[in-house]
Amino acid sequence: MALLEAKNISFGYGGRPVLDHVSFSIEKGSLVSLLGPNGCGKTTLLKTLLGLLPVDGGEVLFEDRPICSYDRRDLARRVAYVPQIHKAAFAYRALDVVLMGRLPHKGFWSSYQRRDERLALEALDKLGIRHLSQRPYTAISGGERQMVLIARALCQGAHTFILDEPANGLDYGNQIKLLDQLASLSGEGYTFVMSTHFPDHVLWVASQVVMLRDGNVVAEGAPDAVVTRQNLCHLYQAEVEVWQLLENFKICVPQRLRSRLCDCEGHDMHGPVLGAVRG
Numbered sequence: 001m002a003l004l005e006a007k008n009i010s011f012g013y014g015g016r017p018v019l020d021h022v023s024f025s026i027e028k029g030s031l032v033s034l035l036g037p038n039g040c041g042k043t044t045l046l047k048t049l050l051g052l053l054p055v056d057g058g059e060v061l062f063e064d065r066p067i068c069s070y071d072r073r074d075l076a077r078r079v080a081y082v083p084q085i086h087k088a089a090f091a092y093r094a095l096d097v098v099l100m101g102r103l104p105h106k107g108f109w110s111s112y113q114r115r116d117e118r119l120a121l122e123a124l125d126k127l128g129i130r131h132l133s134q135r136p137y138t139a140i141s142g143g144e145r146q147m148v149l150i151a152r153a154l155c156q157g158a159h160t161f162i163l164d165e166p167a168n169g170l171d172y173g174n175q176i177k178l179l180d181q182l183a184s185l186s187g188e189g190y191t192f193v194m195s196t197h198f199p200d201h202v203l204w205v206a207s208q209v210v211m212l213r214d215g216n217v218v219a220e221g222a223p224d225a226v227v228t229r230q231n232l233c234h235l236y237q238a239e240v241e242v243w244q245l246l247e248n249f250k251i252c253v254p255q256r257l258r259s260r261l262c263d264c265e266g267h268d269m270h271g272p273v274l275g276a277v278r279g
């Protein structure tokens, strides 16, 4: 049984179609990347998967049940959402923002307990950002806020995460740290669906990729098979190649850089051997 399934879903804003008969399914423990150009419908698709936008046609199933049939609070214990942009109205401490992840587990009158705080601190530790815990959320950088929101999602106790461009605004080190963290959590059985603008990130960590263009799925499956020169050119109208570096490792190379790399010794017609691009 699939954990999450988009079955032929269509959606439009005010009658303007954005998603057009989109179908794919996601297994538990997958790390799924949604790839596509600006405005192709990635955020819209993530919101329909969460049941935040009611579809015009088709249906979204979570654990074989229509997503719209879940009580929101119950769903929040199972699925965490990290939006692309989050504005805070008050200068809460970062720790308080992470603690908000515990709300779906609390009764109306109950307050946070020691266990909640421990879970919040553990989530901050996991992402290496405990030093931010006492800082006002409104006075940390956009990338730091993004990490705090991911910590909040972890603290929520959900096992499925929907993340809208989580690597955006993160410095290179934090991108690597985040992707490593997601890959290791998916190895533990957590499921991630995230949009991204980085095909290389898909090759690094994803187990499945869905390519979206103008609201249509143009390719879907294992990154190795789907992140190809033809698909990337079609998706982005950009000249890019995908080079095999090792038996199980590929990178994307803009065609403009090809001539520079081809000057290296050891190059063959099908791409460089590892030594040729080292250094």
Ligand SMILES: Nc1ncnc2c1ncn2[C@@H]1O[C@H](COP(=O)(O)OP(=O)(O)OP(=O)(O)O)[C@@H](O)[C@H]1O
Residues within 6 Å of the ligand: 013, 018, 036, 037, 038, 039, 040, 041, 042, 043, 044, 045
């Ligand atoms: N609330 C809205 N009302 C009307 N149109 C919207 C709304 N939100 C998004 N759109 C439009 O729907 C289309 C898809 O938007 P969406 O945000 O899903 O794209 P995206 O792939 O996530 O883009 P990006 O990569 O730039 O974040 C775009 O044409 C956008 O202008």
